[in-house]
Amino acid sequence: MRLAYQYKLLPTTEQQTTLNRWLDRLRHQYNWMLADRFDWWEMNRCAINSCPLVCSIAEPREQPEYYGQKRALVGLKQDRPWYKEIHSQMLQDMVKRVKLAFDRYIKGDCNGKKSGRPRFKGAGRYRSFTYPQALIDWIDGNKIELPKIGRVQVIWHRPLPTGFEVKSAIITHKADGWYVTLSLQDDSVPESSPDVDWDNSVGIDLGLKEFLVTSNNERVEVPQYFRKAQKKLAKLQRFVSCKQKGSNRRKKAVNRVAKLHLKIARQRKDFHFKVWSWLLEKYDVIIHEKLNIKGLAKTRLAKSVLDAGWGQFLAIGANKAERAGKLTLPENPNGTSIDCSGCGERVPKPLADRVHCCPNCGLFLCRDLNAAINIKKRAVGHQARQLTGNVLAVVESHRRSPRCTA
Template identity: 55%
Template sequence: MILHRPIPDGFVIKTCTVVHKADGWYVTLSLSDDTVPAVSPDINLEKTVGIDVGLKDFLVTSEGEVVPIPQFARKSEKRRRLLNKALGRKRKKGTRRRQKAGKQLSKHYQKVARQRKDFHFKVAGQLLKQYDVIAHEALNIKGLAKTRLAKSILDAGWGEFIDIVTAKAERAGRLTVAVNPSGTTQNCSGCGIKVPKTLADRWHSCSHCGAELDRDLNAAINIKNLALGHWVSKAQRVSEAVAGVVEKPRLTA
């Protein structure tokens, strides 16, 4: 067997998964370590970022950073089509030629899945280096915006990416916040008014407050603001509760 990493001392093996992949058998162990912190108390809300799937990019942040779709994704799509065609030509089932073509295709899928995972880990690492709180749209919410459906090609892997960011953030004592996606594309990040857009509209132009910016950037800022609203209102509730406790003895005195 090939052991990628030794099992560190003090960890308890929680689960063991055995998977048969295109190029062999894999055993994955999940370990548990109670010394890993839950959420770090020194989270800086000023280091909050909103991220959104771009129309043409992998993601856009509320600070204007753009992560393009990686080169391998485009290249792999070409090769996938080629291999698929090759498989289609070998019609006779059970022949060695067909088996070989099938194996080539599944190996290709495996390779792309690994590249995508690597890419996701890299991007997640970059975000967590810069930010303490990462806000994104909640997935699988009923009544998703129509634009979201049209973005579904880019969405492939987005859920996977969010899972990686969330797990990595947890380990680093940081936070991810899922916000309600309703209105994030249409509403103005400057004044909150609704500025209707079709998919073809790449630019957000608000006649009410004069905001002029890229539509994806506008959405990412909305996502950030929604997350901050979430934390601000929570902090307010906490301070109100504390104030209530302080007031009471004074009233009875």
């Protein structure tokens, strides 16, 4: 099992200068190696018998690849001695980043989905470097010994879990300072599916009017952190537009905008963790919708969808459930809002209609609650009329409401 624990660093002024210098040099070399791959690709990507009539003939040379670019680091240190001060494994990790970015563009990921053309990193866009072989021995009291940097003070806001082995350390520069992310692994934790109690399961329906509704009619309001901070963000962005480009005042104004975005992201992440802690404390199995978040982010609801952070929420839930020995399951959401959770009859309704009203069985309840019940029923394998336990109680309580007509 792999975990990531992040802590804030308090480097000295000299150490901050070293860290910024390393990031800038790694950024330059990243851009050079990415450009080298692009140059070869543009010159050699078509077969010689299918080249256009008018084209430039490239000099024959080997295709830039991962191991070849790693071997080139030896010559780099001879031609540019100032690269010798950077830890060798950081340079190797930089080559790996070039490989991953270019491979996702040319070949795609494991599912065959290709990413866009990799962009060159501008000033301040290369924000982290990695020690791939970190050790627990680096930690000494309230400090951590980073190779070629020295002892750096750390704010240990929570202790490291016992029994885990430190695998790597990532040093990241954010708007409010420097952070170290320790990747931990414990081989004693099994990777197989946990043995859970399916009777203690719940379905959740994610939404924008309410963040989620459970099949037991429990509701969590959507916080909308970004929308609440829009006025302050607009004011800070006006300050940026009034400053001269390249000036120190503009850099400070940009940093204030970055800090506000960082605060919004942290508020959203903290909210997601608290919601999952509440869910996993009550239930063993949580069934959620398998949403097409990228598709929804291209619609008119894009700002609200991204502000809710559904993708991050589901990723956090899978990780926390694994650590707690519980289970999260994705379920196809197609038709969950249309199908009646009482009789299975399809009741088409527009998105603006927030109430489910079945003319067949008279069930009258919230549209999101109806979807949450259907999500749970699909996962646990219940038929249309087979409702158990608390789901039946919720449906019956709403069945007492006045019947409606379609």
